[in-house]
Amino acid sequence: MSRIIKAGLALLWLCAAAPLAAQDRGVLARVQAEKSGIEDTWNGNAVLRLALSQGVPYRVFTLTAPNRLVLDFRQVDWQGAEPAALDRSDAVEGLRFGTVRPGWSRLVALLAAPMAVKTAGLAVDPAGGAALLDVVLTPVDQSAFDAAAGAPPDPAWAEPAIPEAAPAVPRAPDGPLVVVIDPGHGGIDPGAQNGEVREAVLMLAMARELRETLLRAGGYDVFLTREDDGFVSLEARVALAHERRADLFISLHADALEAGRASGSAVYTLAAEASDAASAALAERHNRDDLLSGLDLSGADDRVAGVLMDLARLDNAPRSQALARHLVDGIRNATGRVHKHPLRQAGFSVLKSADIPSVLVEVGFLSTAADLDKLRDPLWRATMAAGIRDGIAAWALEDAALANLRRH
Numbered sequence: 001m002s003r004i005i006k007a008g009l010a011l012l013w014l015c016a017a018a019p020l021a022a023q024d025r026g027v028l029a030r031v032q033a034e035k036s037g038i039e040d041t042w043n044g045n046a047v048l049r050l051a052l053s054q055g056v057p058y059r060v061f062t063l064t065a066p067n068r069l070v071l072d073f074r075q076v077d078w079q080g081a082e083p084a085a086l087d088r089s090d091a092v093e094g095l096r097f098g099t100v101r102p103g104w105s106r107l108v109a110l111l112a113a114p115m116a117v118k119t120a121g122l123a124v125d126p127a128g129g130a131a132l133l134d135v136v137l138t139p140v141d142q143s144a145f146d147a148a149a150g151a152p153p154d155p156a157w158a159e160p161a162i163p164e165a166a167p168a169v170p171r172a173p174d175g176p177l178v179v180v181i182d183p184g185h186g187g188i189d190p191g192a193q194n195g196e197v198r199e200a201v202l203m204l205a206m207a208r209e210l211r212e213t214l215l216r217a218g219g220y221d222v223f224l225t226r227e228d229d230g231f232v233s234l235e236a237r238v239a240l241a242h243e244r245r246a247d248l249f250i251s252l253h254a255d256a257l258e259a260g261r262a263s264g265s266a267v268y269t270l271a272a273e274a275s276d277a278a279s280a281a282l283a284e285r286h287n288r289d290d291l292l293s294g295l296d297l298s299g300a301d302d303r304v305a306g307v308l309m310d311l312a313r314l315d316n317a318p319r320s321q322a323l324a325r326h327l328v329d330g331i332r333n334a335t336g337r338v339h340k341h342p343l344r345q346a347g348f349s350v351l352k353s354a355d356i357p358s359v360l361v362e363v364g365f366l367s368t369a370a371d372l373d374k375l376r377d378p379l380w381r382a383t384m385a386a387g388i389r390d391g392i393a394a395w396a397l398e399d400a401a402l403a404n405l406r407r408h
Helices: 002-022 142-148 199-217 234-243 277-292 298-335 369-375 378-407
Strands: 037-040 046-052 058-063 068-074 092-101 104-111 115-124 131-139 177-183 220-224 248-255 266-270 343-346 358-365
Touching (some): 115 142, 177 199, 234 248, 248 378, 298 358, 369 378
Parallel strands (some): 177 220
Antiparallel strands (some): 037 046
16 A cells, blocks of 8 residues: 555656646746645544645655655745644644745645645646645554655656765965855754744854955855755755865854753864763754755765764864864954853764864854844854954964874
């Protein structure tokens, strides 16, 4: 039965694509929020309905760990749609939706219990072109859910190949230092939130300001892993750093803690085991963001993580740790304070590049009022950017000197 379900789901993508030919691809379909939502039915099922201004090609499937329903379709305009308003079902613990890649949207429903796709269909009004996308979910046991889970094979949706690390090219003594700045989260993954403030938006602003600070200082080529509030997978962020032949990689975050109080900046480097329970919890949440967005990266991670970790310990780990120390010093000198334990370690996937010194900077905590005020203050962010700049400069001098010693 599971093979039949999976085969049927794979065919939905092809069946739904036909009406698209007659449409203007330049016009986004609009979600009509007042006619959309997910609700429970009298017989224990749940029905997800999306009312759209026009038909779009789509595919639907389920994924495990955690259990979730994923809908991919041609990019739509979500204006006016709110996850909390659309989720009217006890079967769903939460909804996420947004742009997942250029031209395409994704909706993810986190399921409270395993449910299989019973039926799915897109009905298009031949007169006006409006469409209704209905997905009926029915309860199943976990083993049946696991058997049916998985994205249908589709070459058009295959993740782009992650480029292998190119051989290191010696940088001229007077050549620019290539810095890749990674604003955490984005798009369908907003990161931590405090009221209307979203980590993804704040860190994009911080990344842009840090880029400008480095460019004004001179001697740097700077690239961002995302230029807008769009979703970028963890592996794609690391891949971009390799593509740009980065000399260092800095990921920017501003978390919120559900329990306890934390404030000040901290800098993380990669480790197989976290330096403390809080660091382990943060790494687990960050690494699972891709899973919650419908992208299961665990298979690829299992294949390469061991090799990356071993390589990192040989040469890259000491360089990353040195970068972290200099960044903490630069931030402390610029802003006056850092976290009480500013140097930390955890298994963040985004730090798993074997040949690029990589750190994750916890700029502050959205859950702490004082930090939130600072994070929203452009003058404070400029001061923070100056501290990071000074830390990078100090590290570059030390790293170049050590490189000369290693060559001799």
